[in-house]
Amino acid sequence: MALQRLNIVNIRNISRQELIFSNDINVLYGSNGSGKTSVLEAIYMLSTGKSFRAQRMAAAVQHGAEGAVIEAWMQNTSIKLQKKGAKKAQFFVANQVTNSIVELARLLPVQLLSLQGYQLLNAPPEERRKFFDWTMFHVEPGFLKLWQDFHRTLKQRNAVLRDKYSQNDGALNFWTEKLVETGCDLHETRLRVLKDWLEYTKNYCQDMPGVKNLSLDYLPGWNAEEVDYAERLALSLRQDSALGYTRFGPHRADLQISVAGEPAQQMLSTGQQKTFVAALQLAQSQWVADCTDKHPVLLIDDLPSELDKQARAKLSETLSKTPSQIFITSVEKKAFSTLLKTRPQKMFHVEHGLVTASAASNVASPKSVSKQAVNPLETA
Ligand SMILES: Nc1ncnc2c1ncn2[C@@H]1O[C@H](COP(=O)(O)OP(=O)(O)O)[C@@H](O)[C@H]1O
Ligand SMILES: [Mg+2]
Incomplete structure (x- = not known):
């Protein structure tokens, strides 16, 4: 790579x-x-x-x-x-x-470790979703399609929820059923793939400075342990219709990161957050490398x-x-x-x-770099 x-x-x-x-x-x-x-x-x-x-x-x-x-x-x-x-x-x-x-x-x-990275802990759920979906994308070949199918369906359902007339003609039922199907596929795939990744990440990061009793939990975007997705959508139908969008589902998934039972961003100093997030990212790279042979x-x-x-x-x-x-x-x-x-x-x-x-390098240049002609302005 x-x-x-x-x-x-x-x-x-x-x-x-x-x-x-x-x-x-x-x-x-x-x-x-x-x-x-x-x-x-x-x-x-x-x-x-x-x-x-x-x-x-x-x-x-x-x-x-x-x-x-x-x-x-x-x-x-x-x-x-x-x-x-x-x-x-x-x-x-x-x-x-x-x-x-x-x-x-x-x-x-590529994975970027930068000063802004530690904001992952304080950022909106979307950033943490992107973070674990990066793992999903690299280690699960079918993930992108599942993700796209779900989001396309979500868009359609939300459009129907906003359009009061079409709700009568069965369009809402159709898109709700499809959302349940694609949403469950996406959720179950995340659940399956993230389980081992979370365990690995926890072991990798648990002795970083300030980190004690680390827990990392995938939150599916609804209370999946209590109700299945179809039931959740049925329960929130009236409010979803009033709001014009779908409140629950894999598009609201998040990663809960706690240290000693409290949110990590509250327990760790800014410096500790930086090292911790860097470690999270390194664990992720390592995991992707172990699963795919791509570093x-x-x-x-x-x-x-x-x-x-x-x-x-x-x-x-x-x-x-x-x-x-x-x-x-x-x-x-x-x-x-x-x-x-x-x-x-x-x-x-x-x-x-x-x-x-610089001459201070302690490594020789790679022996075989590509022999292709290098004239970047040729086509510019
Ligand atoms: N579009 C641009 N065109 C020309 N110079 C730029 C442009 N954008 C930023 N710069 C300049 O490029 C330099 C590169 O900055 P940067 O790569 O951030 O430096 P470093 O990381 O070494 O501090 C800065 O001096 C900045 O003023
Ligand atoms: Mg710089």
Whole structure:
């Protein structure tokens, strides 16, 4: 899964850059505003089709430039993003156009560990749902279809609930039945797959700083232990009709995270939350790797600089064990890397949008990088 080579043209302050990475750890260091996060952002955009720090991808295109190109080569394939002017970005896999972001995510799964990550604990349920559905997506081949079927049906039922006339002609019964069917499929699949993942995650995270008696519970989106989904929808029909939407179901699922019987965000300090969420994410990557043999690429943005000594040591111990390819940004060259010396590292100095492989690296360049011609502006 390792990203061997990356070309960036006109992303933020990076005008043109060709980079060859280590399959192990890549440390990008340099002062604030030098362009470190922009490199991670470029990788993230190839995997997800969006930036993690801008609503619109256009914001990442260099001011004054007509377009941008990002291209990455992995062992057996390549992904390219091309953005021209105001047009939508186009994606290519092995030089063939693709409209499927899902395909990108499967080819290059990435996980971002950043300062904002710890907000997962305080965020609305949607964020935690996305978090466990990321596991679902990678380890359960049929999950995406189940998810899409359910959400399409939900949309139809909600439309009928808003339209008072069509409720008389059986449309509501039809879509309710279908919602029960697709909702139960989705719920049961989550229940089955998440059971082991939650257990694994709990074991992985339970000795993080401040974490005692950790419990992780999947909440299905209704009181599924008391009533089945059909009954729940029947009970809430009148109110759903009045409101014009479906209140209960897998679209309301959540993950309840408690430490010593209290919500984790109340029990853990901000620093502890950061390490804890990082550990949750690492556990997730490891689980996906164990289940699928695909190791998500880890993008770690500035995180180490925010952690105290104990948290850094714990995190680096955890990172040392993962075989994933890692990209770490840091203002200080040695901030974190010294703790990870058990794994080979390649150091990159970033300065005013220029990224230079530094002589301090303790890893040789990968022997076989793709031989494909590299001229990112050719098609831009
Ligand atoms: N669209 C853009 N065009 C050109 N420069 C940009 C654009 N967006 C941000 N920048 C600049 O790019 C630099 C890169 O920032 P960033 O990657 O966040 O740096 P670091 O992570 O090293 O602190 C910043 O100096 C910022 O001012
Ligand atoms: Mg940064």
